[in-house]
Amino acid sequence: MDVVGEGVWEHELTPGISQERTLHPTPQRAWHSPRCRELLGADLADEPSAIRTRIDPPDLPRWDALCGAATRAPGHTVDGRLRLRTADGSLRWFQVRMRATVDSGAAATRLAGSLRELDTDAAPTQAKAAFLAHMSHELRTPLNAVLGMTELAQRLATHNEQRGYLELAQQSGQSLLRLIGDVIDYARAEAGELALRLETFDLSQLLAETFRGFMPQVHGRGLTMLYDYLGEQTQFQGDPARVRQIVSNLLANAVKFTAHGHVALVTELRAQADGPWLLRIQVHDTGTGMDAATLERVFRPFEQGDNSARRQHGGTGLGLSLARKLAALMAGRVTASSVPGRGSVFTVELRLAAVAQPAPAPHAPGHAWLVVRNATTSPWLPRRIERLGWTTELIPDLAQATRRALLGGRAPDCIVLAEDGLDDASDLGALRRALPEGTRVTLLLRPDFHQPVLLERAARSGMAVLLKPLTPAELRTVASAEARPAPARSEPSTPMRPGMHVLVVEDNPLNQLVAREMLMVLGMKVSVAASGEEALAHCLEKAPDLVLMDIQMPGMDGVEATRRLRALQADGTLRPFPIVALTAHALAADRQSSLEAGMDEHLTKPMQFESLRTVLDQWRPDDPELTGDDENGPTAN
Numbered sequence: 001m002d003v004v005g006e007g008v009w010e011h012e013l014t015p016g017i018s019q020e021r022t023l024h025p026t027p028q029r030a031w032h033s034p035r036c037r038e039l040l041g042a043d044l045a046d047e048p049s050a051i052r053t054r055i056d057p058p059d060l061p062r063w064d065a066l067c068g069a070a071t072r073a074p075g076h077t078v079d080g081r082l083r084l085r086t087a088d089g090s091l092r093w094f095q096v097r098m099r100a101t102v103d104s105g106a107a108a109t110r111l112a113g114s115l116r117e118l119d120t121d122a123a124p125t126q127a128k129a130a131f132l133a134h135m136s137h138e139l140r141t142p143l144n145a146v147l148g149m150t151e152l153a154q155r156l157a158t159h160n161e162q163r164g165y166l167e168l169a170q171q172s173g174q175s176l177l178r179l180i181g182d183v184i185d186y187a188r189a190e191a192g193e194l195a196l197r198l199e200t201f202d203l204s205q206l207l208a209e210t211f212r213g214f215m216p217q218v219h220g221r222g223l224t225m226l227y228d229y230l231g232e233q234t235q236f237q238g239d240p241a242r243v244r245q246i247v248s249n250l251l252a253n254a255v256k257f258t259a260h261g262h263v264a265l266v267t268e269l270r271a272q273a274d275g276p277w278l279l280r281i282q283v284h285d286t287g288t289g290m291d292a293a294t295l296e297r298v299f300r301p302f303e304q305g306d307n308s309a310r311r312q313h314g315g316t317g318l319g320l321s322l323a324r325k326l327a328a329l330m331a332g333r334v335t336a337s338s339v340p341g342r343g344s345v346f347t348v349e350l351r352l353a354a355v356a357q358p359a360p361a362p363h364a365p366g367h368a369w370l371v372v373r374n375a376t377t378s379p380w381l382p383r384r385i386e387r388l389g390w391t392t393e394l395i396p397d398l399a400q401a402t403r404r405a406l407l408g409g410r411a412p413d414c415i416v417l418a419e420d421g422l423d424d425a426s427d428l429g430a431l432r433r434a435l436p437e438g439t440r441v442t443l444l445l446r447p448d449f450h451q452p453v454l455l456e457r458a459a460r461s462g463m464a465v466l467l468k469p470l471t472p473a474e475l476r477t478v479a480s481a482e483a484r485p486a487p488a489r490s491e492p493s494t495p496m497r498p499g500m501h502v503l504v505v506e507d508n509p510l511n512q513l514v515a516r517e518m519l520m521v522l523g524m525k526v527s528v529a530a531s532g533e534e535a536l537a538h539c540l541e542k543a544p545d546l547v548l549m550d551i552q553m554p555g556m557d558g559v560e561a562t563r564r565l566r567a568l569q570a571d572g573t574l575r576p577f578p579i580v581a582l583t584a585h586a587l588a589a590d591r592q593s594s595l596e597a598g599m600d601e602h603l604t605k606p607m608q609f610e611s612l613r614t615v616l617d618q619w620r621p622d623d624p625e626l627t628g629d630d631e632n633g634p635t636a637n
Contacts, residue, residue, distance in 0.1 A: 007036030007115040011048060013071075013108050039094075039117060041087040051115075056083035056091055063096070065196035065239075065329075070100040071108040072276045073331035073351045080329070081118065093118040102274060139180050141508060144606035147173045148514030151609060155521065163450070171217055177606065178248070182318045185245070186301060189325045196329060200355050201240035203267070203279070204229055204471040210247050211265050211469055214255055216448040223255070224262040226284075227469035228380050231269030233277065234472060235355035242326045243350070246334070247281060249319035250346045254285035261286025261343070264380075276351040283346045290338040298336065299324050323348070360472075363480045365389035366413030371401050373421040381416070381444075384470070388479050397421045398431060405434035414440040414479060417463075419449050426454060432461040442478050444468055500620060501525045503544040505535040505561065506582070507553040511605070515548060515582070518612055532556025536564060543575050546619055549599065551583040558583065559597040566598040578619040582607065 012029040030048045037044045044050050055063050059082045069078045079097040086092045098113030150170045157163040188194050207229065215225055247265070254263045264284040271277055290298065301321040324334040330350055338344035368390050370382060382392040393412070395401045398421055405411070415435070422443070432441065441463040443455075458465055466474055502524045504515045512528050519526045527544065529535040533556050535547065547565070551558040558581065568574040581594040581602040594602045601615055 007039045008033040009036055009113055011111040054085045059083050062195040068198055069331040070098045074100045074102045076331050078331050140605045143177055145510035145514055147606040152517050182322050186318050186322050196239040200237055202234050203236050204234040206240055206244055208469050208471050210244050212447040214251050215446055222260055226262050226264035226380050228266045233269050233354050235357045236352040238352045246323045246326050246348055249323040250283040253319055254283050258285040258287035277354050279350045281348040286343040289340040289342050289344055291340050295338050360476055368392045369395050369412040369415045371395045371421045372418045373397055390479055398426050402431045402434050411436050417443050419445045428457045428461045500545045503527045503538055503547045505529045506550045532561030535561050545621055547579045548582040549579050562597045562599055580615055
């Protein structure tokens with residue numbers, strides 16, 4: 001790494017700490033080259049924290065993320081841009097590169113890196129970052145009202161035609177939101193402003209949820225969506241939002257360029273001797289395909305292979321380029337192969353540390369009936385069940401399954417009913433009566449499946465309901481005695497304890513309306529304040545159970561209001577209550593500033609029922625002080 005003009009450094013890491021069990025390695029000893037001292041100051045001591053203490057505080061998460069990425073992928077160089085305090089006391093931008101080596105026990109022993117001062121002055125770069133933050137806020141604010149009102153209207157729709165129009169509007173709004181996110185994230189990546197948030201997450205759940213998001217838009221197009229997850233390990237450490245973004249961009253690309261056939265998401269997990277697991281996530285499609293020359297261009301920003309693709313399909317051409325940049329930030333890579341006229345395969349390879357999880361409970365093998373009208377729509381489900389040691393049998397419709405059950409013979413241990421073999425006339429009760437007592441029956445449905453009458457029949461018949469695709473845990477539930485009847489959740493459920501008093505601090509009238517209506521649907525009592533000053537007055541008059549705080553407001557902003565509320569709580573004037581940022585500020589630094597100001601959580605607009613409900617459940621007090629008139633239900637003022 002020693003390059004002319006660059007400062008070189010080495011950190012010897014604490015021995016015996018496995019890279020699989022730590023996100024940010026702890027240096028034990030350090031060495032810095034003379035050029036390092038020239039750049040950062042002659043007083044730069046050979047101490048482990050010497051460089052870290054000179055990093056601009058907002059950039060510390062990025063430094064930690066780089067160190068973590070390097071130790072999880074030893075031998076690979078990771079790089080990023082950081083602001084450091086230099087010898088003359090000024091704040092300057094540096095290109096930072098680092099690489100880790102490990103011992104035979106898979107423990108990181110040394111981290112070597114370099115610093116190169118960039119020609120760009122800090123002021124223009126900071127202005128660029130401020131512009132990105134401002135643009136993100138200004139674009140997300142009106143989108144919050146559009147998407148929030150659309151989601152509310154969907155709940156009030158009485159006809160399928162109305163619901164269909166609103167679903168299309170919602171999908172278009174979400175597409176616009178993803179487009180805005182891609183453009184801003186790409187600019188942030190170019191400026192070295194992207195940082196990782198490392199946490200424990202369920203990879204199988206993340207992939208299933210991401211996959212489900214694309215199923216409604218391909219339904220009716222003749223496209224088959226296929227899914228497979230090879231492995232039992234599901235808990236990993238990494239940045240779930242960025243993993244989701246990579247997979248979403250690859251799926252969006254496949255769906256856009258595939259008119260017929262299928263789009264498949266396949267995940268393969270491999271444990272590695274050196275610690276981190278290798279995750280290989282592939283998106284297959286039977287779309288237009290590309291020749292070698294086109295394939296070379298698809299990862300370039302603003303490229304879509306050729307101009308005809310842009311005219312026919314639209315888009316910015318940033319999705320694949322951003323996916324590759326995000327993977328590189330995690331010391332991974334994105335590659336592609338393609339055959340013109342036959343389709344493409346995009347592969348993501350990441351190395352993530354696995355988190356210990358309970359071993360799956362053993363279960364006896366059995367026999368499953370899969371009731372699927374069109375076997376080509378679920379060709380991979382039988383083999384996923386068979387990998388559990390079961391045998392499977394395909395049956396084309398519910399009526400035939402009922403007749404088979406009445407005839408006797410080998411009874412199934414479980415039955416899976418896919419939605420394409422069901423309709424409002426389906427007699428689930430007849431099937432249940434024909435089966436031996438205790439036979440498990442599961443309805444496997446698309447996330448946009450909407451037949452309330454059928455779902456009521458399933459509940460009365462003691463049948464479980466799950467959404468496609470199945471995670472490994474859900475698959476084991478289908479093939480075990482743990483299966484239980486459950487309602488299909490086509491919309492967020494009502495909180496367990498209604499009546500919680502929520503104060504919404506928001507200056508935009510439309511966003512006030514969206515927040516108030518969503519919270520009232522969820523059973524909350526709602527007050528509204530249009531500024532930080534009003535929020536203080538509300539809380540001093542009667543403390544709420546939770547505050548949803550906008551950040552950017554005229555007068556006293558959300559950060560200052562939070563600081564003052566926390567001070568009043570600290571001196572005993574106010575009782576403690578959670579404060580959650582609900583803002584159009586979507587950058588990592590915005591989240592950090594919210595938490596540093598004393599907020600408990602940071603939600604990014606646009607508001608969605610599910611994320612709002614999750615926060616309410618998470619921060620619900622054990623014994624909330626209910627405000628307003630209990631007999632009148634939810635109130636707003």
